[in-house]
Amino acid sequence: MSVQVTGISGIPLIQKGDDLPAIICRNTTFEDEDILCIASTIVSKAKGYTRALADITPSPDALRISGLTKEDPRFIQAILDSSTEIIQEYPFILSEVPCGHVGVRAGVDNSNIEGENIIILPKDPSAECREIRDSIKKITGKNVGVIVTDTCGRAFRRGQCGNAIGWAGMTAIRDFRGDHDLFGLELEITEEAVVDEIAAFSNFIMGESNNGIPAVKFSGCGTWKGHDSLYFTKEEDLIRKAMKR
Amino acid sequence: MSVQVTGISGIPLIQKGDDLPAIICRNTTFEDEDILCIASTIVSKAKGYTRALADITPSPDALRISGLTKEDPRFIQAILDSSTEIIQEYPFILSEVPCGHVGVRAGVDNSNIEGENIIILPKDPSAECREIRDSIKKITGKNVGVIVTDTCGRAFRRGQCGNAIGWAGMTAIRDFRGDHDLFGLELEITEEAVVDEIAAFSNFIMGESNNGIPAVKFSGCGTWKGHDSLYFTKEEDLIRKAMKR
Known part of the structure; x- marks a missing residue:
């Protein structure tokens, strides 16, 4: 072959x-x-x-985890919003997303995108x-x-x-x-x-x-x-x- | 590319x-x-x-794990002999081998070899x-x-x-x-x-x-x-x- x-x-x-x-x-x-x-x-x-960080209001959970990981609480909130189950919170969030994939930060990505925006994974x-x-x-x-x-x-x-x-x-x-x-x-x-x-x-x-x-x-x-x-x-x-x- | x-x-x-x-x-x-x-x-x-199963005498640990996994205790002994650290014993042995790789049954393999012999991974x-x-x-x-x-x-x-x-x-x-x-x-x-x-x-x-x-x-x-x-x-x-x- x-x-x-x-x-x-x-x-x-x-x-x-x-x-x-x-x-x-x-x-x-x-x-x-x-x-x-x-x-x-x-x-x-x-x-x-994609989402604009400016549009995201962090929950108490996002603020708490952000205190551990030292990441932007709005970024943490986007990860929580994208996750169906949190497996680990620290030193990084490891979670399951709707399609069944388990990944770091739910695949939410702040690289290769302009400005204060983030890319989220397709749901399906x-x-x-x-x-x-x-x-x-x-x-x-x-x-x-x-x-x-x-x-x-x-x-x-x-x-x-x-x-x-x-x-x-x-x-x-x-x-x-x-x-x-x-x-x-x-x-x-x-x-x-x-x-x-x-x-x-x-x-x-x-x-x-x-x-x-x-x-x-x-x-x-x-x-x-x-x-x-x-x-x-x-x-x-x-x-x-x-x-x- | x-x-x-x-x-x-x-x-x-x-x-x-x-x-x-x-x-x-x-x-x-x-x-x-x-x-x-x-x-x-x-x-x-x-x-x-490679090793011949007939040449292997199982230790008490191999006999105990073999009672859990229902595998040949001599096969279990070969896995223990190939491992530097056991991470999990059951439902299958997951262990580290000398080169640092972590794998199921330490990579010990009883397929694609003639007779009652097993293949073990190269140490290095x-x-x-x-x-x-x-x-x-x-x-x-x-x-x-x-x-x-x-x-x-x-x-x-x-x-x-x-x-x-x-x-x-x-x-x-x-x-x-x-x-x-x-x-x-x-x-x-x-x-x-x-x-x-x-x-x-x-x-x-x-x-x-x-x-x-x-x-x-x-x-x-x-x-x-x-x-x-x-x-x-x-x-x-x-x-x-x-x-x-």
Whole structure:
């Protein structure tokens, strides 16, 4: 298997109302089964999922946490507003967001945006992926898989990696259960989180800071079978249980 | 940036004593700055980092944990022998291994090996990478980065992804601290775990079970600056602290 991975250059600074699929299609070509990874930042900016700090009034909880983290209480309030469950408050807020993703500061971001504004994650990133996939189909006639990515820290390991927070046109997990190993032993527990593996490498191509490559195309990944249960339920999640204890 | 990612086919079942770099170089060509990802399984098999279950006598601790996990007590003993710190015993052993990696069952593997034998992780995977890198340089004259990968579960998210457990010819982390975002704001905390992002996608190309593609070549990744502190110290590691509490 050989896969070509290409950073899509030429994408301008995205503004609210911009037609992201049209802009991307002007800067690359697609074939059926290509996979497009898009940084959540530009999805949120195109859709206007941003907030002005001046419009936010911090709650007593936000003021209390802000005393611990030394961050702007309005920024903390935006994180609380974006979260469905707070797992840890300090030294940084770790929380679950509506789609099931668990991330630092609920993915609320004050970088790569003008002035005293913040970017918040799309509430339903997979719905955004389906919409982008449908638009690309209309523009190009091609069936393209779409992944929305965000960067996250990890347990036990320093540094951020790209994660998938939404996807369309593929399953999140490639499921090998029932397959056999090289010696015929049946594999019982092998579920591979392929959307995260693809998102991770797309983040390598995007880079960070001022690179300005918020979209990456994968050609040649093929297809797979599996399921979409990417997130542990609270009952299954041993690490969440330990942190809430 | 455009990167070509190629699964290296034609690698036979690896036996103890096999010259892995020579076998890989017979099945692909390299250019300077290419990155080669190799599954830890074949590094361990080539070097004889395997054990026969029949040779292992379980300790009282292994017998006690085996009563909880319902796994072979000799298999549990091999995990304990491979671990420097046990973080969790049940429902599966989660532990640190000598190189600093934290993984399920210390990476001890009873799949893809003949008979009642198990594969254990290399004790110093980065030393294995340096050796492979040096051998490839001797054979081809090319400077190739090398990553040894293993598959691991994650916090909060279902499914395994490829992780880097050793590397040579690059730094583990690409360090953007001091860089500026698109609007000139200085980035304070962006350290990107690029070896894990590359290892993750190599695992997608390798597949699991019976694919038989244990090595993947990346061409066009370029170079970066950073550091090698991929693992949190115990003091920094909030999740480990919560699990040990």
